[in-house]
Amino acid sequence: MKAKAFVPKRTLNTTRFLYIIKGLLVGLLVGLVVSLFRLAIEHLLLAVKSFFQLTHSNPWLLLLWLPVALVICLVNGYLIKTTPHIKGSGIPQVEGQLAGDLEMQWWPVLWKKWIGGVLGIGSGLFLGREGPSIQLGAAIGQGVAETMKKRGSSRRVLIAGGAAAGLSAAFNAPIASSLFIVEEVYHNFSPLVWTTALAASVSANYVSMTIFGLKPVLLLDPSSAFPVKDYWQLILLGIVLGLLGLVYQYLTLNAGKFYRRIPGINMNYVSFIPLLLLIPIAYWYPVTLGGGNALITGLRDLPASVVFLAGIFVLRLLFSVMSYGTGLPGGIFLPILSLGAVIGACFGQGMVALGLTSSALVVDFIIYAMAGYFACIGKAPFTAILLITEMVGSLQHLMPLAVVSLIAYTVVDLLRGAPIYEAMLKVLLRSDTEYVPGDYQDRLEIPVFAGSYLQDKQVRDIPWPKNCLLISIMRGESELLPHGDTVMRCGDTLVVLTKHHVRAEVKRQISALAERKETEPIAGK
Numbered sequence: 001m002k003a004k005a006f007v008p009k010r011t012l013n014t015t016r017f018l019y020i021i022k023g024l025l026v027g028l029l030v031g032l033v034v035s036l037f038r039l040a041i042e043h044l045l046l047a048v049k050s051f052f053q054l055t056h057s058n059p060w061l062l063l064l065w066l067p068v069a070l071v072i073c074l075v076n077g078y079l080i081k082t083t084p085h086i087k088g089s090g091i092p093q094v095e096g097q098l099a100g101d102l103e104m105q106w107w108p109v110l111w112k113k114w115i116g117g118v119l120g121i122g123s124g125l126f127l128g129r130e131g132p133s134i135q136l137g138a139a140i141g142q143g144v145a146e147t148m149k150k151r152g153s154s155r156r157v158l159i160a161g162g163a164a165a166g167l168s169a170a171f172n173a174p175i176a177s178s179l180f181i182v183e184e185v186y187h188n189f190s191p192l193v194w195t196t197a198l199a200a201s202v203s204a205n206y207v208s209m210t211i212f213g214l215k216p217v218l219l220l221d222p223s224s225a226f227p228v229k230d231y232w233q234l235i236l237l238g239i240v241l242g243l244l245g246l247v248y249q250y251l252t253l254n255a256g257k258f259y260r261r262i263p264g265i266n267m268n269y270v271s272f273i274p275l276l277l278l279i280p281i282a283y284w285y286p287v288t289l290g291g292g293n294a295l296i297t298g299l300r301d302l303p304a305s306v307v308f309l310a311g312i313f314v315l316r317l318l319f320s321v322m323s324y325g326t327g328l329p330g331g332i333f334l335p336i337l338s339l340g341a342v343i344g345a346c347f348g349q350g351m352v353a354l355g356l357t358s359s360a361l362v363v364d365f366i367i368y369a370m371a372g373y374f375a376c377i378g379k380a381p382f383t384a385i386l387l388i389t390e391m392v393g394s395l396q397h398l399m400p401l402a403v404v405s406l407i408a409y410t411v412v413d414l415l416r417g418a419p420i421y422e423a424m425l426k427v428l429l430r431s432d433t434e435y436v437p438g439d440y441q442d443r444l445e446i447p448v449f450a451g452s453y454l455q456d457k458q459v460r461d462i463p464w465p466k467n468c469l470l471i472s473i474m475r476g477e478s479e480l481l482p483h484g485d486t487v488m489r490c491g492d493t494l495v496v497l498t499k500h501h502v503r504a505e506v507k508r509q510i511s512a513l514a515e516r517k518e519t520e521p522i523a524g525k
Helices: 015-054 059-082 091-099 106-122 130-147 153-171 174-185 191-212 228-253 255-260 272-284 293-297 306-325 333-353 359-378 381-392 398-414 420-431 500-515
Strands: 441-447 468-475 478-480 493-499
Touching (some): 015 106, 015 130, 059 106, 059 272, 091 500, 130 153, 130 191, 130 333, 153 174, 174 191, 228 306, 228 359, 306 333, 333 359, 359 398, 381 398, 441 468
Antiparallel strands (some): 441 493
């Protein structure tokens, strides 16, 4: 009689299920807060546009903008001065918090970011709502975690879930939002993180759809399919996007230097300068105000002149950089997409003028360029492809989106451009003074990549950093308890225990080993 094959029994593990429930709860809260954030910005921006429309018949009304701009400047200046971590996008702050590099108090960040973001973005400055929405979501996730007395990895999972929910509620794109958090912010495809992030994103998106309806955020009308014979144009478009992406990275990362060169300027109140410069822009080109939703959907109604569209791009580029350089609570996510859309329109109209393509394909170039520009600047191509697909509401263009995104990403990568949010985090950490270390135990999850130094090595052969302990290895759905002769395989996830106050440094050291190729020397040896 044949012996029965041994099949290990799997005990019931409710950890992931419980975090999905927690993610749903966080998502509902984030969906409500961020939806109200969106509504407030939209209504304020509409009021600003209506005001400047009135000034065409009553020019003296322009004088009333001066006290309004002063109030916005003073209120935001006070909020930034008392809570510096609400400055800018918020995505670098969340990334640093998840990495263990910095810490924030969730309640001041929540309400001050909400008010500051509404005033800054709603005033018409070229700032996006998505970065602040991510930070608002992360703050709510942190608040829920602290209410439940969670800390360490459990706390980070809820923060990551809240961040994904914030982006989902801002853009109605739950799949791309979950991917963005694990690809660009958390840098780890931990099953616990992505399931929690997806649950939070879905519930936040449900709240957002209930309030704003099922209409895609960027409702465009692309052609049914892009001609295969014209794919060479997509390659050329990707190259153009990559080169212009490097220009955007350089200007944005150095925007603050422009204001610091002004003698006697207080950086907390420099927003008064772009608020004054907003007057002629709002008077003559109100469609360009804000993050860029109206501009993207209204590009087909603008003059088809390549020169005119190039001028709009220069205006959007320079004033976006000036707006962000003030430190006002506002993001670059949507401004990047709007710049990409203008590049796509300009490129498409140029091809039409040369007789190389049909005018019906200009909308397609707009869609592809949005994905490509974000892919190369954020260095997150998968997120870019899925995000544009969800925002536009069409699945017919995945191949062209992938081609343009890959080419643009490759150009920036070859020219050594860094992910924009990672570069912003490095700048933030150099000036951060609010980090409060904790001495409790914390967990790290480090993936083993194909071809890395860790692959096919025994645990005892690795020069592990001090202050850490490898406690388990996740292999698929199984968990292994490691010992000295355990061999690490490609696709494994290493679970490491360390102290919270050295977590970021330990992660950097082990990640350097995990990402290093077998033929490369070990740093410090």
